[in-house]
Amino acid sequence: MQQPSKHGEVRVRFAPSPTGQVHVGNARTALFNWLFARQQGGKFILRIEDTDLDRSEARYETQLMEDVKWLGLDWDEGPDVGGPYPPYRQSDKWQVYRDLAEQLVREDKAYYCFCKQEDLERHRQQALAAHLPVTYPGTCRALAPEEAARRRAAGEPAAIRLKIPDRPIRFHDIVRGWVEFSNEVVSDPIILRSSGVPVYNYVVVVDDAEMKITHVIRGDDHLSNTPKQVALYEAMGWTVPEFAHLSTILGPDKERLSKRHGATSLANFREMGVLPEALMNYMALLGWAPTGGDREIFSPTELVQEFELERVTPSPAVFDFEKLYWINRHYIKAAEPARIAALTLPFYRKALAREELSTEAEAWLGHITAAFSHQVNKLDELPERAKAVLGYDAKAAMELPENAEILKAETTRPVLDAFCAKLAAEAEPIEAARFKAIIKEVQKETGVKGPALFHPIRILLTCAQSGPEFDKLVPLMEEGAKLGLSLSVKQRIEQFRAAFN
RNA sequence: GGCGCUAUCGUCUAGGGGUUAGGACGUGAGAUUCUCAAUCUUAAAACCCGGGUUCGAUUCCCGGUAGCGCUACCA
Numbered sequence: 059m060q061q062p063s064k065h066g067e068v069r070v071r072f073a074p075s076p077t078g079q080v081h082v083g084n085a086r087t088a089l090f091n092w093l094f095a096r097q098q099g100g101k102f103i104l105r106i107e108d109t110d111l112d113r114s115e116a117r118y119e120t121q122l123m124e125d126v127k128w129l130g131l132d133w134d135e136g137p138d139v140g141g142p143y144p145p146y147r148q149s150d151k152w153q154v155y156r157d158l159a160e161q162l163v164r165e166d167k168a169y170y171c172f173c174k175q176e177d178l179e180r181h182r183q184q185a186l187a188a189h190l191p192v193t194y195p196g197t198c199r200a201l202a203p204e205e206a207a208r209r210r211a212a213g214e215p216a217a218i219r220l221k222i223p224d225r226p227i228r229f230h231d232i233v234r235g236w237v238e239f240s241n242e243v244v245s246d247p248i249i250l251r252s253s254g255v256p257v258y259n260y261v262v263v264v265d266d267a268e269m270k271i272t273h274v275i276r277g278d279d280h281l282s283n284t285p286k287q288v289a290l291y292e293a294m295g296w297t298v299p300e301f302a303h304l305s306t307i308l309g310p311d312k313e314r315l316s317k318r319h320g321a322t323s324l325a326n327f328r329e330m331g332v333l334p335e336a337l338m339n340y341m342a343l344l345g346w347a348p349t350g351g352d353r354e355i356f357s358p359t360e361l362v363q364e365f366e367l368e369r370v371t372p373s374p375a376v377f378d379f380e381k382l383y384w385i386n387r388h389y390i391k392a393a394e395p396a397r398i399a400a401l402t403l404p405f406y407r408k409a410l411a412r413e414e415l416s417t418e419a420e421a422w423l424g425h426i427t428a429a430f431s432h433q434v435n436k437l438d439e440l441p442e443r444a445k446a447v448l449g450y451d452a453k454a455a456m457e458l459p460e461n462a463e464i465l466k467a468e469t470t471r472p473v474l475d476a477f478c479a480k481l482a483a484e485a486e487p488i489e490a491a492r493f494k495a496i497i498k499e500v501q502k503e504t505g506v507k508g509p510a511l512f513h514p515i516r517i518l519l520t521c522a523q524s525g526p527e528f529d530k531l532v533p534l535m536e537e538g539a540k541l542g543l544s545l546s547v548k549q550r551i552e553q554f555r556a557a558f559n
Numbered sequence: 560g561g562c563g564c565u566a567u568c569g570u571c572u573a574g575g576g577g578u579u580a581g582g583a584c585g586u587g588a589g590a591u592u593c594u595c596a597a598u599c600u601u602a603a604a605a606c607c608c609g610g611g612u613u614c615g616a617u618u619c620c621c622g623g624u625a626g627c628g629c630u631a632c633c634a
Contacts, residue, residue: 075634110634175632182631191561192630217632234564243562243630251632258634282563282629305565306627314627343571343583351573352582371565371572374627378570381584387597433596443596497593512593524595 068100070273071266072126072133075107076118079323080125082377083277083307083315086341090304091275092131093342093365103269104136106147109261114149125324130334130358135269143269148261155256155264158294159218159249167293168249170206170216171198193245194219215252220260220290222246227285232273232302233370239285247286263287267296275367278303302367305345305374315377322377331405331437333393336386344375355388383435391432399424402437409441410448418541425537429530446520447534450545452557455521464523465558469506470514474558476500477515478551487536488547490529497528518554519547 072088074080080088095102104123108114123138135141145151162168171194178194185192198206199221210216222245228238249260256264266274281303291298309319316322321330327337335358342361343354346369356364390398399420406423407415415423426444434443441448455461464470477500484492497515501507513523520531538544545553 077634107634113634171632173632178632186560189560193561215632237563239563245630248632253632255632257632262634277628278564279628285563303564308627310570312626340571345571347572347582349573350582354571354583373565375572376570378584381571384584391597430596432598507593509593516594522595524593526596527592527594 068095068098068273069271070095070275071103071105071271073105073107074122075110076115076122077113078118079325080122082322082341085129085324086307086344087277087304088126088131089338089341093361094367096362097365101134104133105265106137108147108149128328128334129324130338155261156254158264162293163218168218168220169199170210171219172209172214172216173197191243193242199246217248217252218250219246220249220293222289227288229284229288229301232300232367233372234303244285259283259286260290263290271299273300273302275302278305305372307344308374308376310376332386333389336389340382340385345371387435395428398431399427402427402440405438405441419543422538422541422543426534429534430526446525446531447538447544450550451521452554455517456557461517461523464513464517469510472504473500473506473511473514474518476503481548481551486546486548488532490532493528493532519550
């Protein structure tokens with residue numbers, strides 16, 4: 059377990075842009091922040107980074123919060139719940155960023171830059187051709203303050219650039235150790251555009267500092283930006299936080315995981331019937347493992363206890379859907395049956411094309427779920443798994459080549475005749491045990507056993523030669539028939555005979 | 560082009576100067592079952608390459624290679 063932070067109370071944040079659905083990559087970052095905050099007794103803060111006005115949309119903000127809540131993460135401060143360092147949405151904070159940038163200019167830690175885009179681009183091309191790093195040539199850094207003031211007064215547009223000190227920038231990363239960048243490579247970055255709009259790398263630092271963030275846990279795509287940010291902290295005289303740059307999550311083709319790879323947003327997984335605790339468990343395993351490396355199943359509570367930020371691996375991880383599904387199966391089995399039944403209802407509604415279901419129908423579907431949920435990777439597979447109970451189409455069954463093969467076998471007709479004759483004498487509903495006994499009797503009478511005995515009966519009953527055990531199917535069929543939602547065993551026989559003869 | 564990060568079974572990972580390199584998913588085989596699924600057992604499967612350092616490197620150092628990221632008045 060971690061030492062209490064030298065910064066005092068741990069404060070971490072998840073700072074997504076509301077530009078779309080929450081992706082597993084971002085969700086994993088959120089998770090690691092949350093786990094760390096909870097286990098340290100710190101604060102987890104949600105901040106909306108909507109400075110990119112073109113792409114940000116309010117409706118995504120709502121969805122984002124719902125998705126994160128679904129995963130099981132809660133935040134202590136955020137745009138909805140407030141907190142001691144508002145605002146938790148960047149869009150109304152622009153004056154702060156401007157004032158702070160100008161203050162930096164007054165303190166001679168930043169300067170106005172009048173350089174034209176074309177000039178900068180030309181310089182860039184030259185550097186590239188000369189195999190040199192692309193840097194700012196420093197033209198305006200040398201400008202006398204009076205000169206700069208005069209040109210500003212004359213209405214010349216100016217951006218503000220931070221002065222990068224003349225020494226390497228070093229910072230500590232919990233995942234990667236010490237990282238060092240040459241100051242030449244960092245080069246004086248723009249913090250405020252000539253339009254007055256602040257730049258992302260500047261805004262984050264202001265926000266993180268104002269919100270007293272102690273640990274910046276984020277994706278490693280920000281690693282190369284970190285020296286700029288460190289320089290900014292130092293220029294402002296703020297305490298540099300601890301960093302932890304998490305590796306990228308890749309798709310099977312080793313490319314950064316994206317929609318291209320299929321279902322990758324939290325909403326997608328929810329719609330597939332993946333349980334939040336399963337997703338959380340799986341994502342935690344992407345880049346983290348407990349000491350010893352065995353043990354893979356961790357409830358959210360256990361994760362909060364066991365997780366160690368120091369043990370997070372720096373190398374990128376490929377997202378393995380199969381393993382996620384395996385974990386999901388585990389949690390489906392472990393979960394309260396009533397909860398699983400309720401979560402599965404929408405999938406039946408869709409499969410049955412029924413908006414409204416009676417209480418009895420829901421209860422019956424709940425029994426189906428209970429019977430088959432442990433055989434399934436995701437809840438959305440249940441209607442398909444239970445289709446033997448849910449539907450019946452004798453005609454279509456006849457036409458399937460693999461069924462036809464069995465149906466025209468020599469032993470089939472005697473088996474079915476005997477079977478049907480016996481069932482005709484049965485009282486309804488037929489019990490599973492009685493059903494089993496009948497099959498035994500048929501076996502005795504006809505001398506047919508094994509697949510030759512079971513397959514025809516199975517086709518008669520379910521239209522398929524493979525599927526779940528009769529023990530489970532028969533009671534569900536009988537119960538469903540009573541509710542008018544399925545066909546009873548006898549009804550199935552009737553329909554089958556009509557089609558078969 | 561420059562800079563940075565990364566590199567153990569197909570995948571997620573444990574480990575670490577001397578190990579039969581461990582676990583899990585997936586895959587193969589077997590058991591069970593009328594069958595499918597589930598379940599159980601079992602097998603195959605890895606230290607990127609080249610130099611150092613060392614009695615000994617997969618482990619430490621350097622270089623290479625590859626992947627990824629950043630290199631914007633994008634976020």
